[in-house]
Amino acid sequence: QVQLVESGGGVVQPGRSLRLSCAASGFTFSSFGMYWARQSPDKGLEWVAVIRYDGSNEYYVDSVKGRFTISRDNSKNTLYLQMNGLRAEDTAVYYCARERVSGAYSWFDPWGQGTLVTVSS
Amino acid sequence: DIQMTQSPSSLSASVGDRVTITCRASQSISSYINWYQQKPGKAPDLLIYAASTLQSGVPSRFSGSGSGTDFTLSISSLQPEDFATYYCQQSYNTPFTFGPGTRVDIK
Numbered sequence: 716q717v718q719l720v721e722s723g724g725g726v727v728q729p730g731r732s733l734r735l736s737c738a739a740s741g742f743t744f745s746s747f748g749m750y751w752a753r754q755s756p757d758k759g760l761e762w763v764a765v766i767r768y769d770g771s772n773e774y775y776v777d778s779v780k781g782r783f784t785i786s787r788d789n790s791k792n793t794l795y796l797q798m799n800g801l802r803a804e805d806t807a808v809y810y811c812a813r814e815r816v817s818g819a820y821s822w823f824d825p826w827g828q829g830t831l832v833t834v835s836s
Numbered sequence: 837d838i839q840m841t842q843s844p845s846s847l848s849a850s851v852g853d854r855v856t857i858t859c860r861a862s863q864s865i866s867s868y869i870n871w872y873q874q875k876p877g878k879a880p881d882l883l884i885y886a887a888s889t890l891q892s893g894v895p896s897r898f899s900g901s902g903s904g905t906d907f908t909l910s911i912s913s914l915q916p917e918d919f920a921t922y923y924c925q926q927s928y929n930t931p932f933t934f935g936p937g938t939r940v941d942i943k
Contacts, residue, residue, distance in 0.1 A: 760880070760923055760934035776931040777837075810879055820886040821927045822870040826879035 717741040717825055719811050724830030727801055737794040737811030737827055745769070745789035748814035750823055751796045753807035753832075761807075764796065765814065778804075801834045808832075838862050838926050842935035848943040855911040857938045859924035864904045868928035871900055871909045874937075875920045883922075884909065914940070 723735040751763040764775045764785040773785050784797040808831050812823035839862035867887035872880035882891045884900040897912040924935040
């Protein structure tokens with residue numbers, strides 16, 4: 716079945732870096748756009764970034780532009796989120812999700828189980 | 837960015853009740869809205885996409901409606917497994933913003 720498994724979360728000091736991974740299985744990874752989203756008690760659910768199926772385009776929420784980079788390795792069925800210059804407000808559970816599209820409509824399905832990132836000194 | 841609001845923020849209901857949750861967008865988003873259910877400690881699950889299309893495998897007691905700026909998610913007869921938090925999300929343009937959620941508790 717379709718499965719997404721995130722890893723790489725942990726506790727990191729402000730200003731440091733972390734790379735999250737999302738291992739995909741059960742579908743043709745290279746045919747789907749992929750998202751990162753995050754959830755915190757303060758900000759709720761927040762869309763972070765999207766990358767097209769072939770890595771040709773990326774989009775970011777303003778709060779992470781210039782600090783986070785989404786990428787993918789279709790040969791390894793893996794999505795990444797490189798997070799640099801981490802701030803306390805980046806503390807959240809980070810989810811990867813597959814993009815589904817029908818015409819101009821898009822949605823997230825399924826989501827991974829999430830990985831917790833805590834930014835604290 | 838498009839702002840999404842939801843009402844109520846929480847509600848208490850009994851098994852068998854009809855429940856309606858409202859989501860409002862800060863500008864017209866046509867039918868570009870999705871609904872997700874999240875249970876504690878779990879990732880969100882897709883319920884409805886494109887305002888009214890039920891995701892495969894989702895019970896028919898769930899339904900969505902609306903267009904423009906005002907949308908509703910309805911549960912016709914609340915079941916024990918439906919106690920959860922529900923989120924709307926717009927996919928009209930990036931960033932694809934979410935509503936703050938509506939928690940449905942047992943009365």
